Amino acid sequence: MADYIDRIANYEEIFWVNPGCIPAEDEPEDTEKIVDIDDAEARLLRFAPFIERMFPEVKDGIIESPLAEVTSAAGLTGLADADVSGRLFVKQDSHLPISGSIKARGGIYEVLKLAEKLAVEAGHLKWDPQTGEHDNYAKLGDPEMKEFFSRYKVAVGSTGNLGLSIGIISAAIGFEVTVHMSADARQWKKDMLRSKGVTVVEYPDDYEAAVAQGRREAEADPACHFVDDENSLDLFAGYSVAGRRLKRQLSELGVTVDKDHRMYVYLPCGVGGAPGGVTYGIRDEFGEGAYCFFAEPTHAPCMALGLISGKLSDIAVGDIGIDGKTEADGLAVGRPSGLVAKAMQTRLAGCFTVEDEKLYPYLTALKDASGIFIEPSACAAFEGLKYICGGEFIPQPDENSIHVIWATGGNMVPEEEKTAYYERGKK
Numbered sequence: 001m002a003d004y005i006d007r008i009a010n011y012e013e014i015f016w017v018n019p020g021c022i023p024a025e026d027e028p029e030d031t032e033k034i035v036d037i038d039d040a041e042a043r044l045l046r047f048a049p050f051i052e053r054m055f056p057e058v059k060d061g062i063i064e065s066p067l068a069e070v071t072s073a074a075g076l077t078g079l080a081d082a083d084v085s086g087r088l089f090v091k092q093d094s095h096l097p098i099s100g101s102i103k104a105r106g107g108i109y110e111v112l113k114l115a116e117k118l119a120v121e122a123g124h125l126k127w128d129p130q131t132g133e134h135d136n137y138a139k140l141g142d143p144e145m146k147e148f149f150s151r152y153k154v155a156v157g158s159t160g161n162l163g164l165s166i167g168i169i170s171a172a173i174g175f176e177v178t179v180h181m182s183a184d185a186r187q188w189k190k191d192m193l194r195s196k197g198v199t200v201v202e203y204p205d206d207y208e209a210a211v212a213q214g215r216r217e218a219e220a221d222p223a224c225h226f227v228d229d230e231n232s233l234d235l236f237a238g239y240s241v242a243g244r245r246l247k248r249q250l251s252e253l254g255v256t257v258d259k260d261h262r263m264y265v266y267l268p269c270g271v272g273g274a275p276g277g278v279t280y281g282i283r284d285e286f287g288e289g290a291y292c293f294f295a296e297p298t299h300a301p302c303m304a305l306g307l308i309s310g311k312l313s314d315i316a317v318g319d320i321g322i323d324g325k326t327e328a329d330g331l332a333v334g335r336p337s338g339l340v341a342k343a344m345q346t347r348l349a350g351c352f353t354v355e356d357e358k359l360y361p362y363l364t365a366l367k368d369a370s371g372i373f374i375e376p377s378a379c380a381a382f383e384g385l386k387y388i389c390g391g392e393f394i395p396q397p398d399e400n401s402i403h404v405i406w407a408t409g410g411n412m413v414p415e416e417e418k419t420a421y422y423e424r425g426k427k
Contacts, residue, residue: 004308008353009320011298015352015387016308022346024287034343035237035277037284040109041244046127047112049138051098054172058097063104065092067249067404068372075365079358082385086401087255090366091246094374094410099165101330101409102239102274107165107227109238111154114225115140115173124148140173149174153224157211159270160185161330161409166227167198180214182207184325184332188414206324207271207333208316229271230313230337239277243285246404255402258289264388264397266381267406269294269303269351270333276340278406283347291349293388295380297326297356303336303344304351312345313338327356330377330409350393354383364425373418375410 007014048061055061070076070088077084096104119125119140127134139145154170154177156163163179170177178199181190184207190200203210211229218226229235250257257263265282267275272294279292294303299322306312316335317324324334362379366372382405389397397403413421 001308001310005305005320008298008301008305008308009322011322011355013298013353013355013383014301014304015350015392016304017350017393018307018345018348020345021349024283024290027346034280035233035240037237037240037244037281040237041241043113043116044109044238044241046134047116047137049136050140053138053141055098063097063108064245065094065096067091067246067253068370070366070370072369075369076362076382077385079361079365080382080385080389082389084385084389084403085397085399086403088403088405090370090372090374090405090407092372092407094372094378094407096411099161099168100412101161101164102278102406103162103165103409105242106232106235106238106274106277107156107162108169109241110227110232110234111166111169111173111175113234114154115149115175118149118152119145122148146174150176151223153177153218153221154227155180155214155218155224156227157207157214157229158182158185159207159329159332160189162227162229163193163200164189164412167193168196171196171198178214178217180210182210182332184329186329186417188417192412208335229273231339232273233339235273236277236280236339239274240281240284242278243281243283246282247285250402257286257402260400261289262395262397262401263290263404264384264401265290265292265404265406266384267292267294268328268331268378268380268408269296270300270331271335272303272337272340272344274408275406276337276344279347280343291393292347293349293384294344294351295384296351296353297328297331297380298353299326299356300324300328300332300334301351301353302333303341304353306336306341307344307348307351312336312341327359328377328380330375331380352384352387354380358383360421360425362425364422367422372407373410373413373422374407375413376421378406378408378410381405381407
């Protein structure tokens with residue numbers, strides 16, 4: 001353990017296999033369920049008519065992303081110094097509708113759940129949890145409902161993408177919304193939120209400071225709901241539905257996942273909520289044969305530090321002298337979620353870190369190989385191929401295996417920034 005922490009403190013790349021990970025099939029039968037995935041998916045289906053009404057570009061009102069196979073991956077695998085055994089897929093949460101990032105899963109879900117609760121309690125919406133009977137939720141887009149929701153507020157602290165998802169959906173529903181953004185957040189994300197009527201409060205400090213201030217202000221206002229990226233079970237539930245959706249997509253492609261057809265999933269990690277929820281959902285849905293790994297920048301490896309040290313959220317990267325400054329703005333977090341770190345102790349297969357300068361070449365290589373653009377933060381995931389295909393994890397992949405790179409964001413990046421990122425990777 002000490003060796004890993006010394007290397008982390010020196011900004012060195014690491015690959016760590018979690019010795020506490022329990023195979024899904026060996027989990028005790030009385031293991032507590034963190035969230036109810038069935039309930040979360042049912043809620044998203046109830047809201048589908050509303051989503052389709054407010055965002056006509058969302059087919060059938062289902063917020064989901066494509067799964068793309070990358071067949072000409074020589075540039076990517078060359079960068080990762082990996083001879084990839086099996087098939088390589090990119091799960092394009094970078095192209096999720098409404099807010100173009102993985103945060104469209106948990107962030108939008110939590111705000112929808114809040115809107116449902118308020119509308120049902122006020123008698124404006126019928127939903128009977130016992131019988132399942134409910135109104136057509138499209139009515140929530142009526143002008144009188146928007147006026148009703150305008151009496152309530154939503155607040156969130158964010159490095160960027162969670163703020164986008166919360167801001168866009170809250171404004172569409174009618175909530176008054178404030179996003180507290182850290183110094184790491186990209187300017188275009190702040191500009192986009194303001195263009196949609198969202199109040200953006202900027203901080204010269206890091207993510208943790210923005211979240212803390214947002215939480216304090218919300219606690220002082222009984223009409224304000226704070227979306228707590230570090231501790232929210234509703235966010236976690238929204239992310240967890242991804243496992244079920246992924247299984248359907250793989251089934252449509254004729255892909256099986258089991259002990260003889262293994263799946264390795266690589267997820268960029270900031271505070272941990274999104275990759276933690278996805279990992280939980282994947283374990284619940286696939287069980288045996290699925291292995292999830294978190295990718296973090298060497299300058300902000302908060303989850304790796306928390307898990308390896310055993311201190312979970314009781315340690316931050318600043319405690320061992322790490323500056324937390326990274327090009328991977330969505331991953332620029334100094335302290336992990338305690339909720340997620342605890343859940344990942346027995347569910348996560350491992351963690352690895354990547355240097356910032358590798359992000360842009362991966363971005364360019366993916367665009368060249370498949371035409372898919374993802375933002376720098378999302379590119380951290382590719383580095384995992386080097387370790388898994390290089391024999392540093394057992395069981396090793398073979399020709400029956402698949403690798404899933406979870407592309408966490410990028411579709412809403414302005415074109416001029418996309419070009420700049422691409423050219424930087426080319427150099």
